[in-house]
Amino acid sequence: MSRTTLIGRGAVLLSLLALAAFAQTTGKFGDAALGTQRYDDFERPTACAACHVDIARQHEQAMMSQAFTHSWDEIEYYELAVPHAEKDPKVAGVKAGCNGCHAPFSFLAGDVPPQRPAAKTRANEGVSCDLCHTVIKGHGDPPFNFSWEVAPGKTKQGPRDNVESPYHKTQFNAFMKTGDFCGTCHNEQSPYGVYVKATHLEWREGPQGKGGIQCQDCHMPPAPGRSALMGGTRPDVRQHLFHGAHDPGKVGGVIEVRIHPAVREVEPGESLKLTAVVVNAKAGHKVPSGSAEERVLWLHVEAKDAAGKVYHLRVDRKGFEGEDYTIASDALAYQDIGDIKGIPDFPGLKRDGMVPAGDRIFRLPYLDPKGRMTIAQWNTASFGPDYRLAPLQAVSETYTWQLPGAMPAGPLTVTATVYYSRLVSSVAEYLKVPEEEWRPITVNSHVTTVNILP
Ligand code: HEC
Ligand code: HEC
Ligand code: HEC
Ligand code: HEC
Ligand code: HEC
Numbered sequence: 309m310s311r312t313t314l315i316g317r318g319a320v321l322l323s324l325l326a327l328a329a330f331a332q333t334t335g336k337f338g339d340a341a342l343g344t345q346r347y348d349d350f351e352r353p354t355a356c357a358a359c360h361v362d363i364a365r366q367h368e369q370a371m372m373s374q375a376f377t378h379s380w381d382e383i384e385y386y387e388l389a390v391p392h393a394e395k396d397p398k399v400a401g402v403k404a405g406c407n408g409c410h411a412p413f414s415f416l417a418g419d420v421p422p423q424r425p426a427a428k429t430r431a432n433e434g435v436s437c438d439l440c441h442t443v444i445k446g447h448g449d450p451p452f453n454f455s456w457e458v459a460p461g462k463t464k465q466g467p468r469d470n471v472e473s474p475y476h477k478t479q480f481n482a483f484m485k486t487g488d489f490c491g492t493c494h495n496e497q498s499p500y501g502v503y504v505k506a507t508h509l510e511w512r513e514g515p516q517g518k519g520g521i522q523c524q525d526c527h528m529p530p531a532p533g534r535s536a537l538m539g540g541t542r543p544d545v546r547q548h549l550f551h552g553a554h555d556p557g558k559v560g561g562v563i564e565v566r567i568h569p570a571v572r573e574v575e576p577g578e579s580l581k582l583t584a585v586v587v588n589a590k591a592g593h594k595v596p597s598g599s600a601e602e603r604v605l606w607l608h609v610e611a612k613d614a615a616g617k618v619y620h621l622r623v624d625r626k627g628f629e630g631e632d633y634t635i636a637s638d639a640l641a642y643q644d645i646g647d648i649k650g651i652p653d654f655p656g657l658k659r660d661g662m663v664p665a666g667d668r669i670f671r672l673p674y675l676d677p678k679g680r681m682t683i684a685q686w687n688t689a690s691f692g693p694d695y696r697l698a699p700l701q702a703v704s705e706t707y708t709w710q711l712p713g714a715m716p717a718g719p720l721t722v723t724a725t726v727y728y729s730r731l732v733s734s735v736a737e738y739l740k741v742p743e744e745e746w747r748p749i750t751v752n753s754h755v756t757t758v759n760i761l762p
Pocket of ligand 3: 372494554
């Protein structure tokens with residue numbers, strides 16, 4: 309054997325050792341993990357799909373596989389976040405940081421900003437199998453800002469002990485079964501140090517979190533079957549559904565509403581008081597949660613008299629501080645879009661978009677460093693009042709209505725409807741976000757009647 313072959317072999321061995329070492333954890337997490345791995349250290353979801361067919365097909369339909377590619381993410385990142393990061397040193401970190409949760413492989417590979425989705429780089433894989441299944445632990449209490457730590461390689465972290473796979477090793481990992489695992493990305497702090505995404509914190513403080521019901525129990529419920537083609541049949545295979553705000557079936561019914569009048573009979577010209585009760589009956593966190601800066605959840609109440617005339621009822625004020633943010637009006641907001649895009653004297657956009665003036669909005673107003681409402685969560689320095697719906701809690705709204713002096717006798721039908729839109733319509737239209745990203749859906753509605761006396 310020649311000396312050069314020996315050296316060659318030594319080099320190969322060394323580089324294999326280096327690879328093995330590299331495939332272990334670097335001990336880094338969060339911002340410090342930027343550029344500590346290579347794309348090639350992670351497998352593509354197509355590799356896993358060969359055996360984990362159903363899980364792969366489910367995950368393809370879930371938003372986390374599209375966290376980098378879907379249109380609103382692309383627009384917000386490239387048209388607002390990146391230009392803003394390049395001009396304002398305070399938020400410079402988000403150019404890389406957005407990818408820590410939305411395109412973790414590109415973040416770990418130091419490929420930031422990645423090319424646009426059309427370039428089909430591996431950033432497009434979003435939050436994929438080999439990211440979640442190589443997370444060995446999380447950091448921080450609470451966890452936030454992608455504070456997971458990965459050890460890519462042939463060992464996949466999973467929820468079971470003693471599982472056999474012909475393709476990879478498996479390692480039981482109790483952390484994966486906890487809401488804290490999800491919290492590494494579902495809590496976010498802005499560069500101003502405030503929690504601009506707090507789904508995990510809301511859950512932890514709520515009845516489901518306190519009762520030990522994990523995120524996985526609602527978003528990855530177990531079903532009998534097999535998780536892999538040659539795997540064992542099990543009573544409780546975790547489904548990778550992860551459906552949330554983008555699934556009308558998940559959002560539909562999530563808020564319940566009932567409305568009743570104080571009296572069943574009134575005369576025209578009298579005052580009528582109605583009470584609507586809304587309940588977050590099914591979510592394990594507030595609604596809206598997560599990207600609350602851009603979601604709009606509102607209650608609309610209308611009455612229709614016996615002749616078919618429709619009246620819009622305005623919600624009664626409760627008088628708490630900052631309440632104006634929670635009652636739809638023609639106010640303008642989002643002026644920071646002008647700062648970011650360099651448009652002088654940008655007046656702003658309609659704060660409440662298409663929501664009729666006088667309707668109650670269940671929201672948490674995000675305020676930029678100048679105190680103006682913003683949809684740029686990374687540019688958030690403080691908040692208005694948190695008027696969202698907490699899990700398993702009800703809120704009542706009253707409507708005091710001075711009836712017109714002349715009204716037809718007979719039944720007056722009052723309808724309370726809860727609507728949900730993922731993105732305030734004025735912002736969506738201004739930034740040309742496709743309508744399917746923000747078209748409102750009806751969450752629930754309820755009807756009551758009052759008899760108008762002659
Ligand atoms: C050649 C087939 C095959 C391929 C390819 C494959 N797996 Fe598996 N995997 C299996 C089998 C079989 C099991 C065992 C399932 C069982 O018995 O429940 C398994 C189990 C698992 C488990 C569960 C471990 C546990 O603790 O419960 C995880 C997680 C997993 N695979 C992730 C992956 C990921 C991620 C990929 C792609 C990088 C992948 N697998 C590719 C066959 C495969
Ligand atoms: C957002 C993180 C995440 C992604 C992405 C993800 N998984 Fe999982 N997966 C989990 C968690 C968490 C569990 C365990 C849930 C539990 O048991 O509480 C799990 C469980 C599994 C299991 C074991 C199921 C069982 O009950 O036996 C397999 C196999 C698996 N995943 C494969 C995959 C494959 C393949 C992909 C990509 C197509 C994928 N996962 C994508 C988080 C993820
Ligand atoms: C690596 C970061 C990361 C981890 C870990 C993670 N998520 Fe996500 N998740 C995201 C991102 C980013 C999105 C936003 C996707 C998009 O752009 O719409 C998201 C979106 C979601 C959605 C919303 C889907 C919709 O229809 O709107 C649900 C539900 C969800 N994740 C559940 C979970 C659960 C449950 C876990 C833990 C088992 C988890 N996630 C772990 C990053 C993560
Ligand atoms: C008791 C069941 C339950 C639990 C527990 C639960 N969720 Fe949800 N989640 C829901 C329901 C129902 C929705 C749909 C309503 C909505 O979009 O707010 C939802 C919606 C979401 C959304 C979309 C929120 C929005 O408004 O954009 C995300 C993200 C999410 N869940 C993540 C999580 C994470 C992360 C955890 C754990 C920290 C968790 N969920 C715990 C039931 C649950
Ligand atoms: C700590 C993790 C994390 C960071 C950092 C992060 N995001 Fe997200 N992002 C999420 C999660 C989780 C969701 C889903 C929340 C929900 O469904 O309510 C989300 C949702 C979104 C959505 C809404 C998707 C939709 O269709 O509703 C957009 C747009 C978005 N992020 C853009 C960004 C941009 C731009 C940045 C950087 C300035 C960023 N994100 C930073 C975790 C993160």
